[in-house]
Amino acid sequence: MPRPLSRRKFLAASAAVTGAATLGFPNILRGQNLNSKMNIAVIACGGRGRASLDGVKGENVVALCDVNDRAVDAAKKEFPEAKTFKDFRKLYDTLKDSEFDAVTVATPEHTHAFATMPALKRKKHVYCEKPLTRDVHEARLITLAAKEAGVTTQMGTQIHAGTNYRRVVELIQAGAIGPVTEAHVWVSRAWGWQSEEDAKTNKDIVWTIDRPKGESPVPPYLDWDLWVGPAPMRPYHDVYFPGPKWYRWWDFGNGTMSDLGSHWNDLPWWALKLDAPTAIEAGGPPPHPEIAPASMYATYEYGQRGDMPPVKLTWYQGAMKPKIWTDGGIPQWANGVLFVGSEGRMLLSDYGKHVLLPEAKFTDFKRPAKTIPDSIGHHAEWIKACKNGKKSTCDFSYSGPLTEANHLGNVAYRAGRRLEWDTKNMKFTNAPEAERFLRREYRKGWEL
Known part of the structure; x- marks a missing residue:
């Protein structure tokens, strides 16, 4: 059975996050001219990946990665100078920190966390399509890692900009x-x-x-x-x-x-x-x-x-x-x-x-004053936030817990019973047997 995140490991991770909360944004972008362009690596170039590519094509696209050669080849025609990869693990092994500032991720959700975590560990900004992760355990890990990294993150919940x-x-x-x-x-x-x-x-x-x-x-x-x-x-x-x-x-x-x-x-x-x-x-x-x-x-x-x-x-x-x-x-x-x-x-x-x-x-209701500015576009908000060192509208501190909650609905459905949730310790206080649905074992060669 998959093992739940232990209380000791979770508390240790939380302490690490608290200690890192005062970290500033990476030197590579701190104080950057808002008119300058970021260097962005694009992981997944077809389907939703193509939408992400379109959303950032005004920046410098320096790398393209997809397991589908057709998707990479099509994107390469538009960005001929970009390096190309099939395996995003090799992308991270190959690119130097000075070569990229940010990453977009639009793989299927079962690899979202694996494509996102290396960027956060290297303090790179991340835009990841929804859902942020495949399960509750991964959502918590990514949320904590993003806070520790102190970078700008955004989950691709485009309607949030509506x-x-x-x-x-x-x-x-x-x-x-x-x-x-x-x-x-x-x-x-x-x-x-x-x-x-x-x-x-x-x-x-x-x-x-x-x-x-x-x-x-x-x-x-x-x-x-x-x-x-x-x-x-x-x-x-x-x-x-x-x-x-x-x-x-x-x-x-x-x-x-x-x-x-x-x-x-x-x-x-x-x-x-x-x-x-x-x-x-x-x-x-x-x-x-x-x-x-x-x-x-x-x-x-x-x-x-x-x-x-x-x-x-x-x-x-x-x-x-x-x-x-x-x-x-x-x-x-x-x-x-x-x-x-x-x-x-x-x-x-x-x-x-x-x-x-x-x-x-x-009929005669008077609407409240507008307090939330209209959006400049979901990707555009993320790019602007990356450059001015601020949070985006759907950063991982918001979209991580949202993702957890959505997954918990499926966990309760699969468990077949009402679940009482201790979020701090990631435990079901009335049904520990349901915790097997919070995470999964990974195939050999894959680690978070």
């Missing part, structure tokens, strides 16, 4: 609907496994395959061994590659929760100033040993935060929806976030719209 999110956060924090004690988040996407019974009533959720028997030929442009990385080796098959097929498999991802949870749970996290949950309970079809569920729910309990009261946040995916939605008590938008306050409700959907309910009550 104007609509920022206006909703202002409304909630200004008390537009009174103190919030309940929040609900639902998404219609259903990537994963469902039971035969669910399949009868939810015909739009059809992906029910187990691990395939046999294998497909490995594409000549793909290094399959490097793609699998720290996960247990298995034969290549096109049910895993190209992405986002791999999201469904526990060895490589965590299904809809870790993917869309990074975006949709971000809003209540931000607006309600959430921290570590005290308890988590989840449900859905019986857990599959290899594949994340298509439909599930997870309820998180959070304690008092300053003057904000305790709150319950419930996540729903696939066929599951809040009762108020199924009863027709709110507009039945396919995806949404609902805040329930003492003076009303706030409903957001499709990233781009929100409404105060009941609408008649808020």
Whole structure:
């Protein structure tokens, strides 16, 4: 069984972080002219990696890395001077500190921590796509390492830069609907496994395959061994590659929760100033040993935060929806976030719209003054923060705990019971047997 992070090791790491908190930013960028360009190494160049590359192409792209030769070759045409690599471990072994200032990471999530940690140890700025890590243990390690490094970090939660999110956060924090004690988040996407019974009533959720028997030929442009990385080796098959097929498999991802949870749970996290949950309970079809569920729910309990009261946040995916939605008590938008306050409700959907309910009550409502500036762009915020020595909007001190919470929802689902969480010691006080889902063993040759 995977071993949980021991209390001794965690406290030692925390002490190291506390001692390092006064460290300044790396000399290479401290006081840098904001008009000068950073040297950036790009790890993963296709898919979301291409989006990261586009986000930083105004800087100096000095290195390109991908296990897919096609992705590297395409990027190389645009950045002919950049060094190229298949294995990001060799990238770190080869590049001197003077050759790069920052790294972007957009590999599949099961290698995020492995591509990010070496940069943090070398005090390089990091932009990493969501989810930050594959599991709770890795999220905690990366959060601590980022704090110790004292660099600028950003998780790729692009909607955090959206104007609509920022206006909703202002409304909630200004008390537009009174103190919030309940929040609900639902998404219609259903990537994963469902039971035969669910399949009868939810015909739009059809992906029910187990691990395939046999294998497909490995594409000549793909290094399959490097793609699998720290996960247990298995034969290549096109049910895993190209992405986002791999999201469904526990060895490589965590299904809809870790993917869309990074975006949709971000809003209540931000607006309600959430921290570590005290308890988590989840449900859905019986857990599959290899594949994340298509439909599930997870309820998180959070304690008092300053003057904000305790709150319950419930996540729903696939066929599951809040009762108020199924009863027709709110507009039945396919995806949404609902805040329930003492003076009303706030409903957001499709990233781009929100409404105060009941609408008649808020007809003459005067919005609070804008306190959160509109974004210059998610990557642009990170680049600017790197150059002026400040935190970005989704730095790892924020996105690390958010990632932990999302993963804890899946842990509770897989454990099949309510879990009471001691975040300081990373223990379930009522169910130590569930701690096996907090981390994994790594394939030989891979270490964090």
